Amino acid sequence: MSTQDGDHAVENRPAPLAGKQMRAVRFHGKEDLRFEEIEEPKCGPGQIKLVPAWCGICGSDLHEFQGGPNLCPTTPHPITGETVPLTFGHEFSGIIEELGEGVADKWKVGDRVVVQPIIYDGDCGACQDGLINCCYKNGFVGLSGWGGGLSQHVVVPEYAVYQLPDNVGLDVAALVEPLAVGWHAVSISPFKATDSALILGGGPIGLAVLQALRARGCPQIIVSEVSSMRKQYAKNFGAHVVLDPTQDDIVARCRELCPGGGVNVAFDCAGVQPGMDQAVLAIRARGTLINIAIWDKHAKVWPNDFNFKERGYMGVATYVKGDYQEVIDAIADGRLDMCHKMITKRIELDKVLEEGFRTLINDKDNQVKILVRGSGEM
Known part of the structure; x- marks a missing residue:
């Protein structure tokens, strides 16, 4: 070390x-x-x-x-x-x-x-x-x-x-450690302040990503979550739209809410096959799927869904040195309020x-x- x-x-x-x-x-x-x-x-x-x-x-x-x-x-x-x-x-x-x-x-x-x-x-x-x-x-x-x-x-x-x-x-x-995971994921993603974003999962890491996006002024944050309590947490933490994948057509709703063919970026904090399948199609051309979740088993990917819209896939691993200090500063100055x-x-x-x-x-x-x-x- x-x-x-x-x-x-x-x-x-x-x-x-x-x-x-x-x-x-x-x-x-x-x-x-x-x-x-x-x-x-x-x-x-x-x-x-x-x-x-x-x-x-x-x-x-x-x-x-x-x-x-x-x-x-x-x-x-x-x-x-x-x-x-x-x-x-x-x-x-x-x-x-x-x-x-x-x-x-x-x-x-x-x-x-x-x-x-x-x-x-x-x-x-x-x-x-x-x-x-x-x-x-x-x-x-x-x-x-x-x-x-x-x-x-x-x-x-x-x-x-x-x-x-x-x-x-x-x-x-x-909370700095889990917040740093979300902060790092947003930091290294192609996200820009004018972009829309989809988050799969409203657990601790999904909420950390939500707060990192909110701190950067994201104008459209969509969360997909099944649990009624976690849906409420997502609303309380500032999600603009909260969807239930068992009730809502995630792809159709993202395209409806984000003119241009869907969200710019999607953050997978759930690690389940149906969620990833929906997220890929909910991303617009040249958008990016960012995987934060640790999967319990192998996932299936259909490359054509990426190729024909030139979508990207990015894996994320925790955080680097600078992320910790940035999160501490963001808590102190109120951006992660x-x-x-x-x-x-x-x-x-x-x-x-x-x-x-x-x-x-x-x-x-x-x-x-x-x-x-x-x-x-x-």
Whole structure:
């Protein structure tokens, strides 16, 4: 893992565990999540030790719990060297409690921060091009090792830590990670401020894309969603039109609402075949389908639908370094003024399984983002 100054990866690897104990939520395997006592990590050179304040439960965490391990390594991760069991939690804010040797003078104990959790080697072609999200060995704090936000203490490389402005709360800061996914997708897409957009899915990432589009002044945001509660969330977050694919002809309605043959861009945050089929045809000539969703199985694509209208397809992978700071700035200056409404439930660390994961599985339509309180937010 390289620092922003280009130091070699090995220098940022967490130091050996100390003898002191702490509590953490650990993923052992499919449907095996445990709140248990483990050794507290020690802060080493170039590292910062945090007390997590708030941590969000991500859809990736749910996928791992229900069907994994998939993202979590079962053989030693090429950078962290770790395998399951691993501490969960990659959407988190915290308070600095210790600074390792060589950490920049700008940091001090007590600083309020948020963590950008991408793990990357700094040496591969993607990293050399600045695409840390596409690193050929990449991983995530909270999914690939180096601890996670669902714990009482965590140690991360200095590069992963971002300072919070005074007007950004630690709870809202835990939303920076999912918001950065949506922000990055809009940033690297061909979207222009005068363009129309279709979003497939009104879950957390769909709402993150919606807010990123709204912050950029998109004049026509259309959301396709089945759940009645999530349709209402989309309306509350500023969608101009909300459609139900079980009731509405998505293609016909997009062409009706967007003169010129359909929307300019479509963002797939759902990852289901019928939705993608509709989205392709709802895009005008030379429009683009941007896929953010992680698919559970192979999708079928009919190339002629792209060829005859010269439509484009773009995959998106999380975010790059600059996106995190841009999202923090957008929260602070009010462009992402509705993001706090994503928080639908707050729970304690020892209730993560039943009140967090079980709730999101059994009552997902009524939830957007469940936050877990850490020791840094009393």
